[in-house]
Structures are given as C-alpha cells and as structure tokens.
Amino acid sequence: MGSAVLGARDLAGCEHRLALDSAARQTGDGPEVLESPDARRRIEAAQAHRAEVVNTLRDLLESQPTTVVTIDPDLPRRERAELTMRACADGVDWIFTAVLPTDVEAGRRGHAEALIRSGAGYVPLIIVNHRITTPSKVERDPDTPVSVQTSPLGQWRPAPDAKRSVRSNRRDALRLAQLAAMLEAQGLAPSPRRADWVGAVIGVDADCILAVPLESVMAEYDATFARRRAVAAGTVATAPRRINECRSCDWWPQCEAELVAADDVSLVVGGTGTAALTAAGITTVEQLADYRGGPPQDWPGNLAFLDAVVAANCRRLDVPLVRRLDRPTVYRADVEVDIDMESYGERGAYLWGTLLTDRSAPERTAQYLPFVTWDPLPTFDEGHAFGRFWSWLTERRRLAREAGKTFAAYCYSEQAENRWLRASADRFAGLPGVPTRAEVDAFIASDEWVDIYVAVNHNFICPNGKGLKRIAPVAGFAWDDAEASGEASMEWYAAAVGLDGGVVDASQRDRLLRYNEDDVQATKVLREWLSSEQILRLPTVADLLD
Structure with a gap:
C-alpha cells in the first residue's frame, strides 16, 4: 500500500475505519457511501455556521487597518493552496478559507477557516459548530494566574479571561496541531519554539476566539499521527470492534457480520x-x-x-429486558403530564408537546396539546411558545393542588428538556409567561419532575440500549410513522419551515406533531406498563444467572 496522506478526520475515531478506508482508496472497492439525513444536516449546519462567522469577521475587519484576502472556496484545491501561499508571502494579516499545500512526503493535508498573521508566521483558526467555552462557575483566587485566553472577534489579541472555562475537544486540538505542523514545514510557524505555538477556535456561540496552547498537544499529535499513518499504510493491523462510531459508519454491515461470526x-x-x-x-x-x-x-x-x-x-x-428488582417501581400521581420537547440543533426549541392524564377522572381521555412556533429558528416567537407552555403547565399544577390531587410531569431523558427549560428562561426573560431561572431550577429539582429514563435504568438492565424507541416497543408501543426518529425529525422541520430559504412543505408540520404526540404517548404507555402486572413476566437477574 502506498504512502498515506492524512487529513484531520483521520486523526481521531476508529482505527479500523481508517484502515478500511485507506485500503478501499487503493482498490476502489468499498461500501456505498450513504449519507444519512442527520449527517447531511450536521454538515450543512456546520458549513452555514462557518460561512456566517467568516462573513462576520470580514465585516469587523473592514474598519481596521489590516489586510484581508479570501480564497475562493470553489477553486480547485491546488489553486487554492497556491493562492494561500502567495498571500502568506505577501504578509497578509487575515487569510480566509485557507488551504495549505498537501505534503505527500510527510503525509499531511489540511485547511483552515483562516490564517492569522502572528509573530514570524501564522496562527491557524478553525470554526466549529459546538461549544468551546462555558461561563466559569468556580470562584477564582485573585492570586492564581488565569489559564484561559480569549480574543474578541475581528482581532487577534489573546488575553486572560477569568469569566470562561474551556470545553476541551481532542479532535479540534489535533486538527490545530496538524495545521501547525504544516505551517512549520512551510516556514510559517509564528515562532521556532513549539512552546509558543497556539491555535485559534471559534465555537457555535461565536462570541470570542479561544486561544489553544499547542505545546502539550504536539507530543500527543506526533505519536497519534505516526500510528495513524502506519494504520493507513497497512503496517499496523486492526480488527473490528463495536463502538459508538459504528452507528454512523458505512463499514458497519461488514464489521457487524465479522463480529457476529466471531x-x-x-x-x-x-x-x-x-x-x-x-x-x-x-x-x-x-x-x-x-x-x-x-x-x-x-x-x-x-x-x-x-x-x-x-x-x-x-x-x-x-431477552430484551431484565428486572433488577422483583417489583419495578415508578412514581405515579393523580394528574400526570407527559412532556417532550423538539429542538433544531443549537438554534432553539420550537415545540413543547404535552399529554394530560387525570387518573382521578378515568372517564376523561388523555389530551395532547402542543405549544409550537413555525417561524424558522432562531426566532423571538420561540419565547412566546415557551411562555404559553410554561403558563399552561403552571396552571395544571395549581389546579391539581387546589383540588387536593397529586401532580407529576414526566419526560424521557431529561437532559435535553432541562437544557432548553433553562436556556429559554434565560433567553426570553420578561416575555409573557416565561419563568425566572430560579423557578425553572426549582421545578427541575422538585419531586414533580420525573425522568422515566432514570426509572428504566433503576429497574432494568437493557442489553439493546435505553433509548425510548428501544424500550417502548417492549411495552407494546409502536410509532405511527415508520420513519420516526430524531434524525428524521430534523429533515421534517427544515422542510416544515423552509429553513434557510428552502421551500415550505406544510404537510411536514402535521408529521412533526404526530411524531411528538407519539413520543409523549410512548412515555405514558411505558410508565403504565412499569406499574402493571405484565412487567412480572420479564426475567430477573437471578433468573438469568441461575
């Protein structure tokens, strides 16, 4: 097998995938690449985010005494690399959509959203579609040096930032390290000392540029790069092993067959x-x-x-499920509300679906009620929908208490709901019905907010996974839409609102509402099944191990 040339994607993740990909490039014999709707959505969202941030940076730089060049991304790669090197030779301060020449001998290829003139060379800047910092929650000793450094957008002046904590990302760090190594090979490192090298990252919030020290990263990068190149060259043997990455890998059918056979x-x-x-x-x-x-x-x-x-x-x-306990338990109330939130990536939460069940009045059928905005996210109307939802939920709690009834609201895996409950309270404070952050936190911490995922984990061992769509069918529930999934709902939403200038398909709105209603119905069915005698038909741990 010939010498391998690695990009940033090849530096992390499954080594066996890298070996198979590299072999397939040599033989031309690989699986059909079927890009999933979720993968396509994430790629498109990342591309849109990068383009938006680059435009913002260019606008900010217009008013500054600095030189800027943007490499046309539609040009052939070789031509883009030549233009990038020409801009570097001219000492341009900011070079956007930069491509470095492929180093076949060293086995590296790479591109950066920008190269920033610094010292004797350039600092690589990458733009990512995930969070890179969070507000610091730790009280800092004023005598302790601040390790986090950020720079305002539109300039490169890193300075200590005591208000932020870093969310480390190994993939980002390795990509920056590869770009730094390629800049060094071109004589464009900002300093001859690796101890001085930094990379720059702008995250999904696009509120600062994070400076990433590369000295400690480079040693890991060198070892990782050497091993990965050997894997790609076929001199290091690999074997399939099931990991999370397998779920989205085109090689999985082949690997699964080998794993099952073994x-x-x-x-x-x-x-x-x-x-x-x-x-x-x-x-x-x-x-x-x-x-x-x-x-x-x-x-x-x-x-x-x-x-x-x-x-x-x-x-x-x-066996699909095993009881940890002889008698599984789940908290029940007189008045029960199932809640399921639908969001679109980092843009916001557009739908809060509810299902109201009054167990003290069994003659009343459960009622589904959605609180939704069809204005494309991000939109201020998201706050109005959230305010209506919270007002309705608060009223149901109040009425239950006044009637002397117990109340509980249920979700499945509260992490997403809690995130958007808090974020919505913060972002839309002051709008009608929108609670304070303290009110949201009090609700989340109360016994009236019940996570059925936690109940499932407490009561069962789940060999096939604990997701709602894995567990609810065991309880006898089936979704009306055979294509229903979180990934698919992203595609439906984009069509439902004509996201980013697309054509509006109003029929997808009904599809999303049916899907959301099925999700809350599934949670209700699962809870009722947990409370029924049917659950005793499942084996216990002792039954299986005897």
Missing part, C-alpha cells in the same frame, strides 16, 4: 470494557455469559460488571 464480546460491551475483558482472556459473548466472579483488572469504574454479564446472557437467550 461472537465478539464488543457486541455487548464497548470501549475500555472490551479491552479489560480481552486482557483477561474473555473475547466472546459466550465466555462472558458463562463468567462468574468479580470484574477483571482495569475494568472501568463507570460500568457495572454484573450488567455486562447479564447483557451477554440476554444476547444469548434473546
């Missing part, structure tokens, strides 16, 4: 758990299912070893 233990235990089992000589699902005793050495502390043994038995016996 009864590979990674089919039930992933990541570091697989490595610990392999080191202990447990390489198959069958071996793990038959194992009795304590966890092997180096077993990760965040995984319950007994759960892994049970999961192996579940796979062997085709």
